Amino acid sequence: MRALYCIIFYLLLPFVLLRVLWRARHNRGHLKRLHERFGYVAPITGKRTRIWIHTVSVGEFLGALPLIRELITRQDSELIVTCMTLTGSERIEQTLGGKVHHFYMPYDLPGALRRFIKIVDPDLLIIMETELWPNTLAACKAHGVPTVLINARLSERSARGYRRISGLTRAMLSRLSAAAVQHRADAERFIELGLADTRLTVTGNIKFDIDFDDEQQELAVRLKNEWSNSGPRLVWIAASTHSGEDEVVLQALRQLRDQGLQPEQLLLVLIPRHPERFDAVASLCEKSGFSLVRRSAGEAPSLATDILLGDTMGEQQLMFGAADIVFMGGSLVDVGGHNFIEAAAWGQPLISGPSLYNFAEVSRLLREAGALEIVESAQQMATAVQRLAEDEDLRSLTGAKAQEVAEENRGALARTREVIEKLL
Known part of the structure; x- marks a missing residue:
């Protein structure tokens, strides 16, 4: 089965490389360090324990960051952090600099991986x-490197996909040394797919173990004052939006304007999920008749500005601290939602669409606490935002409930660290 998988991967590789070239039309950074994708990386000297951490992109890296910072403090260890995306790579370098070794993850090809593991020797x-x-x-497994899956989640939808290739899935899971999974339901799905229950530990979600230091809190206050012109203007953030959602958000904003919530009363901060969509979303906002300021321009929105486009990288977490209301994208289209926890930890009232299978447990906790409202249309979104905008007590109460959920679910980081230490 794995041989067939390798053949398919090799057949698809030209299309993968063409996609890289296509993206490079707008950002030449996609072509830099392409050799790392094939396992050609710089040698690492020294004899300390080498811990290799793989985070796919920005979201996974930020989720793993508290753990990475803890592991950096191990006196006898050095860290290798890999990712798959350009934005993830930029965020790793920006946040950690020379504290870790950073490379792109090699493509899942036997030769590339043998080369990478031989050089890095994790x-x-x-x-x-x-x-x-x-x-x-x-x-x-072949090189004797233990592997641990952390903060693992497996929706029923994903489990169905793995069942279709059950032979490959079972063989793959058998090579895991350990798995720290978020919830019992995730553990049961992994066991059904073939992972031995003796290798499983339910730890919770380490993304709840998030801390905002004094500097971050001061920056958030400064940003809120800048956006509200130090007045009563409210900030509504629509975060991690996908194609098809921006249109709904803009329709909702139009309805809010028609109902009397003017720019000096409510600023929309629209943050597309993917950088390659920044220009298209900016154009969509302007064609919809709204005044727009781009965050990347370094210009503060005036009280006449309808929309601030969040077209910079690495600021979304900070922006949540400057918000009054947060809509989380990836939920009005069939994406499965995005991470609510950062906004909840800041104590923000939350709105989402119904597609939440990737964050089923987190969304359940927030909904049961009365901290998350589900909407399915522009009309419902406008109603939800207006209700919160007009009622300060409701905003405070709903945000406090969200923050309480975030606080009550901390502790997964320590449990995950225990699983890792047993393998070191």
């Missing part, structure tokens, strides 16, 4: 969430 691979690749796990 003592442990930590995989964030459910980024499982058959050849990666096989190569680690």
Whole structure:
């Protein structure tokens, strides 16, 4: 089965490379360090324990960051952090600089992985969430490198996909040394797919173990004052939006304007999920008749500005601290939602669409606490935002409930660290 998988991967590789070239039309950074995708990386000197942590992109990296910072403090260890995306790479370098070794993750090809592992010589691979690749796990097993899956989640939808390739899935899971999963339901799905229950530990979601230091809190206050012109103007953030959602958000904003909420009363901060969509979303906002300021321009929105486009990288977490209301995207289209926890930890009232299968447990906790409202249309979104905008007590109460959920679910980081230490 794995041989067939390798053949398919090799057949698809030209299309993968063409996609890289296509993206490079707008950002030449996609072509830089392409050799790392094939396992050609700089040698690492020294004899300390080498911990390899793989985070797919920005979201996974930020989720793993508290753990990474803890592991950096191990006196006898050095860290190798890999990712798959340009934005993830930029965020790793920006946040950690020379504190870790950073490379792109090699493509899941036997030769590339053998080359990478031989050069890097890791003592442990930590995989964030459910980024499982058959050849990666096989190569680690062959070279005696223990592998642990952390903060793992497995929706029923994803489990159905893995069942369709049950032979490959079972073989892949058998090569995992351990798995720290978010919830019991995730554990049961992994066991059904073939992971031994003796290798499973239910730890909770480490993304709840988030802290905002004094500097971040001061920056958030400063940003809120800048956006509200130090007045009563409210800030509504629509975060991590996908194509098809921006249109709904803009329709809702139009309805709010028609109902009397003017720019000096409510600013929309629209943050597309993917950087390649920034220009298209800016154009959509302007064609819809709204005045727009781009965050990347360094210009503060005036009280006449309808929309601030969040077209910078790495600021979304900070922006949540400057918000009054947050809509989380990836939920009005069939994406499965995005991470609510950062906004909840800031104590913000939350709105979402109904597609939440990737964050089923987190969304359940927030809904049961009365901290998350589900909407399915522009009309419902406008109604939800207006209700919160007009009622300060409701905003405070709903935000406090969200923050309480975030606080009550902390502790997964310590439990995950215990699982990792047993393998070191």
